[in-house]
Amino acid sequence: VLAQTLDTYNRHAKINEDPIFHKNRFTQTISVPPYYFGIERLCVHFCCGGVRFNKNAQVLRKDGSVIEGLYVCGEASGGLHGHDRMGGVALTSAFVFGKIAGKHSISQTT
Ligand SMILES: Cc1cc2nc3c(=O)[nH]c(=O)nc-3n(C[C@H](O)[C@H](O)[C@H](O)COP(=O)(O)OP(=O)(O)OC[C@H]3O[C@@H](n4cnc5c(N)ncnc54)[C@H](O)[C@@H]3O)c2cc1C
Known part of the structure; x- marks a missing residue:
């Protein structure tokens, strides 16, 4: 079942179209072991540091x-x-x- 699910997913990923869940944005196929889903990138989310200020900004x-x-x-x-x-x-x-x-x-x- 897993192999069939991955095969279906990869076919959809290659054509950027998923008629089952209507997903139309794929970043990769899941085809080369070890299997990872998602390409991760680091980015700055929030910086606690900065210019000091008071209640009036x-x-x-x-x-x-x-x-x-x-x-x-x-x-x-x-x-x-x-x-x-x-x-x-x-x-x-x-x-x-x-x-x-x-x-x-x-x-x-x-
Ligand atoms: C992936 C991600 C998810 C986040 N999710 C949340 C969340 O769910 N909730 C939450 O509260 N916060 C979230 N944050 C944090 C929040 O988005 C930021 O703290 C907030 O947007 C900061 O607003 P700002 O106006 O100070 O700075 P920014 O939004 O960074 O705006 C600065 C603007 O200045 C422009 N600029 C830079 N240099 C110049 C220049 N020289 N001349 C003219 N314009 C310039 C930039 O293009 C930008 O448009 C998230 C941040 C990231 C990265």
């Missing part, structure tokens, strides 16, 4: 003083999550501090 100097007019959020910001972060919160922090930065910068100019 203002960038801080080493001594903790504010650099007026300079804001940061998202990947460029650092220290919010400590040494590690909970999955899924990177985008939240980018959106939240992006909005805070926008609001705060406008409040400083009006």
Whole structure:
């Protein structure tokens, strides 16, 4: 059964079309032992390090003083999550501090 399943999969992979599950994107056939499924690539997922900032998203100097007019959020910001972060919160922090930065910068100019 396994050999038949692999044979069917490989036929579909070669033509990039699977009439059973309607998959149309294949990266490889599974044909040379030892068998691995999927080609893995390393990539940077999230960086905890970055520019120090305060609750207004203002960038801080080493001594903790504010650099007026300079804001940061998202990947460029650092220290919010400590040494590690909970999955899924990177985008939240980018959106939240992006909005805070926008609001705060406008409040400083009006
Ligand atoms: C595979 C993967 C999965 C992820 N999954 C999640 C998830 O499920 N949930 C979650 O919360 N986070 C996830 N993250 C992390 C999240 O995507 C990032 O933390 C977030 O996108 C950072 O947003 P950002 O705007 O700070 O940076 P980016 O999204 O990196 O945006 C920076 C932008 O600046 C542009 N840019 C760079 N240099 C220049 C230049 N010189 N001039 C003009 N533009 C420039 C880039 O092209 C890019 O569009 C994931 C990350 C990866 C890689």
